Amino acid sequence: MSSATGNAVPAAAPTGGPAHRREAPRAAAVPLALVKRFLTAREGSIIVVTVLLTVYFSVTVSAFFTGGNFQNLLQYFTWLAILAAGEVFLMINGEIDLSIGGVYLFAPYLYYELANGHVPLLPAVLITFVACTAIGLVNGLITMIVGISSFITTLGTLFTLEGFTLIISHAEQVTAPGSQLAASATSNSLSTFASVFGAGTYSELIWALAVVVILAVALARTRWGLHTIAVGSNRNAAAEAGVNVRLNLIRNFVVCSTCAGLVGILESVRTSSISPDPSSANSVLLLAIASAVIGGTLLAGGTGTVIGALIGALFLGILQDGLAIKGVNADYLNFYLGLAILFAMLVNVYLGRVRRMSGHG
């Protein structure tokens, strides 16, 4: 004990007292530091919130923590994770792609028309992907070359694609080609196609995990990811250092669009129906952006995480699924959803501040 503090301590106080009290926090410091480290990791806060939500539903709803419900849950979040993972790249760029809603709606119809036109199923899927890539390319070129903000560009392509889908579909629901599973399928290969492209129980989960892992590794471990962060953090400095800003942005628009096309096809094969409903496509789009934001990706650009987007999607999935089986009136769903998004954002912003001050990257 230094003489300065020694003077401050009353003579009557036992010398062991304060020293002992000082021991306790030191012993707890290591786990506390770990907890703090975890909470301030970019995905830490949303993991905690998601676990809390899971515990809450598991305790209050007996049917929640069951294998059956797990399969149910997959339908809520897997496709969302794919959309959000693609969107994260553009949001790190400081851009946004609203047209994923349009691509999500349009891709299955293109696939349907191709398959109806006697294009074999797999080539039809591939051509659809190429078309989605082209849409991303158009988004990127208009945004970069003409210099329109991506919010406006993709708002335009969103409505264009939704309108175009309504026109070619005559606003009629159709059956997705190749969606029959083993029981009703006419051949083995058809059944395999269906189970790979969404109809298999875990097919969408596998797709989602594959997309998330690939994009997460690309973001953290490749030149592409590094340049994406550079472009989003300081576009001018990135260009001065030699980063090909246009190429990076256009590539990310393409990836985002292709993810949306994949989801469009997976969802139509899973539900075996394709419906031209722009309002559902719009909420799909907003949920994808919400997942990315809840997962810790800021709209301002420069930072973001793909794993966070996956967990953000999982959080929204659990919330929707939990409220549904809890029997909460459907009218309350959006209300709770909105509050949850606000809450998650507040936590993120707060922990982000703590993170910056504590010095963890």
Added chain:
Amino acid sequence: MAEAHDGEVIVAPVTDTEDVLRVEHIAKSFGPVTALRDVSLHLKKGEVLGLLGDNGAGKSTLIKTICGFQQQDSGSMWLKGEPYEPKSVDHARALGVDVVYQDLALIDELSVYQNMFLCREERLSPFPFLNSRKMKRETRKSLNDIGINLPRLDVPVARLSGGQRQSIAVARGVYSQADILLLDEPLAAMGAKEGAMILELIARLKAEGNLSMIMILHNYVHVLESCDRVNMIVDGVITLDKPTSETSVEELTEIVVEEYRRARIEAKKDEAAFAASEAAEGVED
């Protein structure tokens, strides 16, 4: 700079009169603003050329044109006797020309070593993955070499001091294997100690003789200390080209002050002419 050890390597026979870089009659405008009117300069191998000039004289525009960030409207450039037409910063870098910008061009969100290797990242070939370990090691080596001590290389550069950031930017340029390095105010944000480190590094590189440099500086003492020759740029034109041994701080100051006086007289004349024309118009009305 692998062959930097004294006397070991015989470089290609470049005679003293042969220039590694020639800039001939470069002009560059941004809309109505003319940044470079007609700039010609040359740089010999191993030479350090100091570029002086007032704010807005066109120094940074010249640097950004030579480094490939922007293309000139007219005029030509020659690199080691070959026509030099960089399409991009990356292209110029591949040809051996690198740059340290005035604004440093660092990415706040990226770490020290990621900034050091931005756009020339080391990869674990044949895979596309970044070789972070190698980049960190090389960064550590480069910074130690200059004498910059950073405890951690994986922190975002946003958290570093102005001087530390600047030394990272300088280190990035110096250790990029360039033959020609352009430095736009490399000492701007530095304290005396860090500035001395960088000047010492430049002196060492000059002694090694492999790197040719064009350096924008505002401090005339530094210019005379570090540069072999000095060029002054005024209103987009080179107005002075002298070896530093034949000039002095007094002379350089006198030239600039003279320039300032002349500009003031011109401005007064313009003002008078403007007032006269105003008055004339007033009469007509």
